[in-house]
Structures are given as C-alpha cells and as structure tokens.
Amino acid sequence: MRYAMAMDTSLCVGCADCVVACQTENNVPEGYCRDWIVENVDGTYPLLDLEIRSERCNHCEDTPCVRTCPTGASHVIEGGIVKVTHEECIGCGACIESCPYDARYFHPDGYVDKCTFCDHRVAAGDTTACVSVCPTHALTFGDLHDSESEISKLLATRKYKVLAEEAGTKPQLYFLT
Amino acid sequence: MKERLFTSGRNMLDIDPVLHAWHWEIPAYLFLGGLAAGLVFFSSFYYLRGKEDKMPIAVKVAPFVAPIAIIIGLIFLLLDLKHKLYFWQLYTTIRLDSPMSWGAWTLGIVMPLSIIWPLLYLDDLKKYFWNKNIIIYEIIDWLEGLINDFDFTKSLLGWLKENQKVIAWANIILSVILGVYTGILLSAFNARPLWNTAILGPLFLTSGISTAAATIMWMTNDHYERIRFSRIDLWLIAVELFLITHMFMGLTAGTQASAEAASLFMGGPYTAVFWIGVVAMGLLLPATLEIMELIGFKIPIAIPAFLILVGGALFRFVMVDAGQLSRYFFQ
Numbered sequence: 111m112r113y114a115m116a117m118d119t120s121l122c123v124g125c126a127d128c129v130v131a132c133q134t135e136n137n138v139p140e141g142y143c144r145d146w147i148v149e150n151v152d153g154t155y156p157l158l159d160l161e162i163r164s165e166r167c168n169h170c171e172d173t174p175c176v177r178t179c180p181t182g183a184s185h186v187i188e189g190g191i192v193k194v195t196h197e198e199c200i201g202c203g204a205c206i207e208s209c210p211y212d213a214r215y216f217h218p219d220g221y222v223d224k225c226t227f228c229d230h231r232v233a234a235g236d237t238t239a240c241v242s243v244c245p246t247h248a249l250t251f252g253d254l255h256d257s258e259s260e261i262s263k264l265l266a267t268r269k270y271k272v273l274a275e276e277a278g279t280k281p282q283l284y285f286l287t
Numbered sequence: 288m289k290e291r292l293f294t295s296g297r298n299m300l301d302i303d304p305v306l307h308a309w310h311w312e313i314p315a316y317l318f319l320g321g322l323a324a325g326l327v328f329f330s331s332f333y334y335l336r337g338k339e340d341k342m343p344i345a346v347k348v349a350p351f352v353a354p355i356a357i358i359i360g361l362i363f364l365l366l367d368l369k370h371k372l373y374f375w376q377l378y379t380t381i382r383l384d385s386p387m388s389w390g391a392w393t394l395g396i397v398m399p400l401s402i403i404w405p406l407l408y409l410d411d412l413k414k415y416f417w418n419k420n421i422i423i424y425e426i427i428d429w430l431e432g433l434i435n436d437f438d439f440t441k442s443l444l445g446w447l448k449e450n451q452k453v454i455a456w457a458n459i460i461l462s463v464i465l466g467v468y469t470g471i472l473l474s475a476f477n478a479r480p481l482w483n484t485a486i487l488g489p490l491f492l493t494s495g496i497s498t499a500a501a502t503i504m505w506m507t508n509d510h511y512e513r514i515r516f517s518r519i520d521l522w523l524i525a526v527e528l529f530l531i532t533h534m535f536m537g538l539t540a541g542t543q544a545s546a547e548a549a550s551l552f553m554g555g556p557y558t559a560v561f562w563i564g565v566v567a568m569g570l571l572l573p574a575t576l577e578i579m580e581l582i583g584f585k586i587p588i589a590i591p592a593f594l595i596l597v598g599g600a601l602f603r604f605v606m607v608d609a610g611q612l613s614r615y616f617f618q
Contacts, residue, residue, distance in 0.1 A: 117437035128536070146293065151292045152291055177475075178475050179380060181376040183376070198376050200368050200373045200376050201371070207476045212302050212614075216308070219370075273617040
C-alpha cells in the first residue's frame with residue numbers, strides 16, 4: 111500500500127474548508143493548522159496566472175524528518191503515512207528543521223504535531239477529513255499501488271507536479287495542473 | 288519572464304513566514320560544545336605527547352572549563368526542548384541515522400570523562416587559583432578533602448590516574464566526534480540549503496578548537512605555552528578561512544537553493560554581521576594581533592583571545608539564524 115493525495119489546482123477555490131475540517135476532526139489547537147491554503151499570482155498584468163493549492167505534509171517516500179529524529183518518535187506506518195508518537199517526542203525541533211515543506215509545528219503541549227492523513231479514519235475504511243468536505247472535489251486520497259484507485263487513474267491521465275522535488279524527499283502530494 | 292506578484296500562505300508564528308524553531312539556545316550550546324571539545328582535545332593530546340610540564344595550563348588547568356561548559360550547554364539544550372519532561376527518551380534508543388542521537392550519546396560519555404580529568408590535577412588547580420580567586424581555591428580544597436576522606440574515592444582516583452593514558456585516548460577520539468558533531472548536526476538537514484554542506488563538520492571543529500586555543504593562551508602565564516598556542520591559533524584561523532572560502536564556493540556553484548543561501552551573506556541581511564563581525568573582527572583582526580605579538584610588539588593577550596571567542600560565538604549564532612532563513616523555493 112502507498113497512500114498519496116492528488117490536489118487539482120484547477121478546481122480549488124481556496125475556501126479553506128479542508129483546513130477547518132482538519133482542525134475540527136483532529137482537535138488542532140487554535141492558531142495552528144495541519145493543512146493550509148497557498149495562493150500564488152504569477153505573470154505580468156494583464157497576463158496573470160492564479161494558482162491555489164491546499165498543502166499539507168507530503169508523506170514523503172524518503173523522509174528526512176524520520177531520519178533526523180533522535181528518539182524514533184517520528185516514524186512511518188503502513189501505507190507510508192508519517193506519524194509522531196507524542197510520548198516519545200522530546201520537542202527538539204530536528205524534524206521541523208529537516209522538512210522542506212515546513213509541514214510540522216510544535217503543539218502547545220510541547221510535542222511535534224502534523225498531518226496524519228487521518229489514519230484513524232482511513233483504518234476504518236473512510237477517507238481523510240479534508241477530502242471528505244472539499245466542495246469542488248479538488249482533493250483525492252487513495253492507494254497508488256492499486257491501479258484501479260481514483261488517484262492512480264488521475265495520475266495516469268492528468269499532468270501533475272510535486273513541490274520542491276529537488277529536495278530529494280520523493281513527496282507524495284501530487285498537484286494536478 | 289515569469290514574475291511572482293503575490294503569495295499568501297498560512298500564519299503560524301514559530302514557522303511562518305520564515306522558520307524559527309531554534310533560538311539562542313542552540314548556537315550557544317554549539318559554541319560551548321566546540322570550546323569544551325577543543326579543551327579536552329588539547330589536554331589529552333599534549334598529555335600523550337609527554338608535554339605535561341611544558342604545557343601546564345593546557346594539560347592541567349584549562350580542562351576544568353570543559354565540564355562547566357558542557358553542563359551549561361546541556362542546560363541550554365534542555366531549555367530548547369519543547370517537551371522537556373521526555374528528554375530521557377534520547378537515551379532509550381540509538382539511532383545512527385540521526386546526528387542528534389549519537390551526539391546525545393557522545394555528550395553522555397564526554398561529560399563524565401571531562402569531570403574526571405580536572406580531578407586528577409586538583410593540586411595544580413589549587414596552585415593556579417591560589418592568588419587568583421580564593422573562592423574557587425576553597426571549593427577545590429574542599430573537594431580534595433572530600434575525596435581524601437573516603438578510601439573508596441581515594442583508590443578510585445588512584446586507579447584513574449594509573450589509567451590516564453586510556454582516558455586520554457578516549458578523550459581525543461570523543462572530543463573530535465563532539466567537535467564535528469556540532470557542525471554535522473546542522474549538515475543533516477537537507478531542507479536548509481545553507482547547512483546542507485559537508486564542510487560544516489570540519490569548519491565547526493576547527494572553529495571550536497580555535498576558541499579552545501584562545502582560552503588556553505588567555506589563561507596561561509607561561510611564555511613558551513602562550514607563544515605555542517598563539518602559533519597553533521594562527522594555523523587554525525588560516526584553516527578556518529580556507530574552509531569558509533570553500534563553503535561559499537560550494538554554495539554559489541550549487542543549485543539555486545544553495546546559491547540563494549549564499550546570497551544571505553553576499554548582499555543579504557547577514558552580510559555585515561558575517562564579514563565584519565565574524566571574519567574581520569573574529570578572525571583577521573586577532574590573527575593580525577597575534578602575528579604582531581610574535582614579531583615582538585607588546586599586545587595584551589586578552590584582546591585577540593577575547594575577539595576569537597566572541598567571533599566563534601557570533602559565527603554559530605549567524606549560521607543557525609541564517610540557516611533557518613535558507614530554504615527551497617517552490618512555485
């Protein structure tokens with residue numbers, strides 16, 4: 111199994127419903143978020159290009175955060191989901207420094223927190239909170255090893271990019287363009 | 288040309304808009320760790336060369352600074368942790384992939400060893416502090432009395448003295464690991480292009496040993512030892528300048544991300560503090576003063592020593608701070 115997410119930049123309207131859904135589902139403290147919206151405007155007026163993205167942990171194949179964690183609190187579970195065991199985390203910040211996507215943050219309780227691909231929902235056969243609420247169906251979550259999954263089909267037919275590929279982490283968040 | 292007109296993102300205070308997970312604690316520790324590593328290295332090196340009497344301060348006196356520096360450094364490291372009560376989790380596993388893990392283990396071994404060394408030279412420490420600082424003298428005297436009160440501690444110290452060569456060899460290896468570790472700790476983060484260069488290990492090691500040499504030449508009254516360490520320090524400064532040049536050559540010739548990291552020091556916000564504060568005031572000026580001293584001018588040794596120590600500390604603050612600004616830019 112290899113879980114991944116596809117994000118259709120042409121469908122996203124930046125409503126931030128995914129952000130709120132995640133905060134509610136995962137009890138993310140106020141002032142923090144595990145996923146977020148980025149808006150870019152490129153070009154020279156009047157030839158402008160707008161791209162809106164919903165970003166989160168890339169659940170990389172090659173995980174610098176897990177490599178640099180001194181206690182083993184950061185780890186990879188079934189399906190390639192990167193998680194943090196709160197009781198093993200000492201809050202040293204090594205994983206935060208090692209993430210090219212700044213996807214991790216210090217929870218006010220001290221440990222490091224991040225997107226879990228809603229593994230508690232996925233284990234129950236459901237999809238992630240952000241995907242389930244997206245009003246334009248811009249987000250797709252699924253198993254890349256299953257060639258019949260919706261995400262496999264999307265990646266087979268659509269053009270896509272990943273962020274900061276040159277950082278060498280093999281990110282698993284695909285942005286359909 | 289495609290031009291970025293507007294970007295909006297999230298706003299989490301610790302991370303956005305630029306990462307700032309590490310504050311003053313980490314560079315302060317890196318400085319103290321490097322200083323301790325250098326002091327431990329010199330003491331063991333000259334002890335093994337049989338220069339105990341020619342280099343009295345380096346071998347017998349200065350190493351007492353090392354455990355103090357390490358303990359203060361460890362306190363700083365603990366302060367930096369956000370989940371402090373769980374710090375012991377560091378010592379439940381060994382993860383060779385993580386520099387912070389083997390660094391923590393190295394510190395765990397170096398710290399007791401660095402305490403043992405000055406205990407072997409309590410008499411010399413007393414002599415050194417006799418007319419310098421009566422409070423420290425009394426503390427050492429009390430400690431010596433305490434050790435002599437019990438047969439067990441007395442015989443343990445005797446046994447350690449007999450095996451001092453083994454301790455010295457362990458010290459040399461561990462101090463180099465500790466010195467390199469202060470740099471490798473940063474190199475391991477490929478997400479921060481400024482740090483992600485293998486040269487940081489040798490660079491931080493050289494800088495740490497240089498601050499230790501400055502400390503020893505500041506402490507010593509012995510002319511031969513002072514001249515000796517002045518010369519060593521000059522060599523170390525030369526190596527440091529060589530490594531810094533290579534670091535920037537590597538960064539500017541690298542990918543866009545590393546070139547942008549180098550530009551933080553070449554026109555960017557850290558240009559003045561790095562080239563004036565670290566390179567000119569912390570390396571070139573003390574080197575000039577030391578050369579003048581060696582030629583025969585009378586220069587109070589405290590000035591170059593102080594400049595080197597401040598320069599070494601500033602170097603670490605700048606590198607840790609700037610490194611967190613450097614990142615991958617994605618569109």
